[in-house]
Amino acid sequence: MxxxxxxxxxxxxxxxxxxxxxxxxxxxxxxxxxxxxxxxxxxxxxxxxxxxxxxxxxxxxxxxxxxxxxxxxxxxxxxxxxxxxxxxxxxxxxxxxxxxxxxxxxxxxxxxxxxxxxxxxxxxxxxxxxxxxxxxxxxxxxxxxxxxxxxxxxxxxxxxxxxxxxxTAETRYGGPGEQVFMEVDAQTKPCPHPLMKDATCLQVREVKYDDKGLEQGKRGAYENFYGNIEGYNHEPGVRNVLRLKRFQIKNPPADAPSQAYVLDMVVASELVK
Incomplete structure (x- = not known):
């Protein structure tokens, strides 16, 4: 349902x-x-x-x-x-x-x-x-x-x-960031991680829109998302399309991500049972 x-x-x-x-x-x-x-x-x-x-x-x-x-x-x-x-x-x-x-x-x-x-x-x-x-x-x-x-x-x-x-994120990361859209599946899944036992990851895939807001192309397969989306709290059973700001991190520590994702808004939500 x-x-x-x-x-x-x-x-x-x-x-x-x-x-x-x-x-x-x-x-x-x-x-x-x-x-x-x-x-x-x-x-x-x-x-x-x-x-x-x-x-x-x-x-x-x-x-x-x-x-x-x-x-x-x-x-x-x-x-x-x-x-x-x-x-x-x-x-x-x-x-x-x-x-x-x-x-x-x-x-x-x-x-x-x-x-x-x-x-x-x-x-x-x-x-x-x-x-x-x-x-x-x-x-x-x-x-x-x-x-x-x-x-x-x-x-x-x-x-x-x-x-x-x-x-703001723009102040912290020193720039305006890049706008991207991402679909987050309703459930997380186990994912291998060298530093965390029994790690689970969000399942995500990119969504593309044109300048009129019409979706372009076909959505690909879900992939493990290693990291966090600042401002986003995942609720199991709810699939979301998110508008995000993606920032490049200057001189990240070893084994740390080189990009940061910050929630801009939830575009759509779907309850999956």
Whole structure:
């Protein structure tokens, strides 16, 4: 029995940046009166390239009275994350992917009308998380801090959101990477490995599409995949087509792979029983 679920996201939901930053970090968990006294980032220092060089993971969020906004932290192990790319900002680790265009002007980061996918989530509080994030992300935000480790945004209502930086794969590997598509079979299989007894491997094969998204050629046989796909958690019994970024690793250690694969998105999933 097979059930097919397509999870396509528009290219518009892919997200990074463009403009210049440095500043002093405020105490974001202090009452609003204290946070309000913190000077905003000077206009000339807002660096769009720095925005795009990192994933920004929500670390703290307080309202105008200094109270923590608990509804933004219902996924303790998956913090809300912002990504900036090509003049667009996207939020992930919510129920749905959320994104829209943004502009920089002085100390202001203004986010336009947001769009999102339309999945339902049964996890408590996660559906509401979409609304809470969109409510605070859309509109004019003041950049209070932007440096190599911290991004602090203030909303018009006085909420203060503090994010910690996590370098993107492009930053870590020193380049944009190559886009490839790979089908991962539903089950892993034993595979010989000189350093690991009883090793099992993902079974993969490449899938090729033209620039219109139409599949080209015939898929080959599955092969052992020695290594990991960063960001991908394999679920036995589910066959996936993945869009990946493939990076060349400079000067890898002996016996280590010379390429790294990072999950970009799950294009399609099929439950196989």
């Amino acid at each position: 097979k059930r097919i679920l397509l999870l396509s996201l528009p290219v518009a939901m892919m997200v990074a940046c463009s403009n210049p930053s440095n500043s002093t970090k405020p105490e974001t968990n202090a009452p609003a009166s204290t946070a309000a006294a913190t000077p905003a980032v000077p206009a000339a220092s807002i660096d769009a390239a720095q925005l795009g060089a990192n994933h920004w993971l929500l670390d703290n969020a307080v309202d105008a009275s200094g109270k923590r906004i608990d509804g933004l932290f219902v996924r303790a192990d998956k913090p809300v994350t912002l990504d900036f790319k090509d003049g667009r900002v996207g939020a992930s680790n919510t129920c749905n992917r959320i994104g829209g265009g943004y502009t920089l002007d002085g100390d202001a980061l203004t986010v336009g009308a947001l769009m999102s996918t339309s999945m339902a989530c049964a996890e408590p509080g996660v559906m509401e998380l979409d609304r809470l994030v969109s409510q605070r992300l859309e509109g004019k935000l003041t950049v209070r801090t932007l440096d190599a480790s911290t991004l602090t945004l203030a909303t018009a209502s006085g909420d203060v959101l503090t994010f910690r930086a996590e370098p």
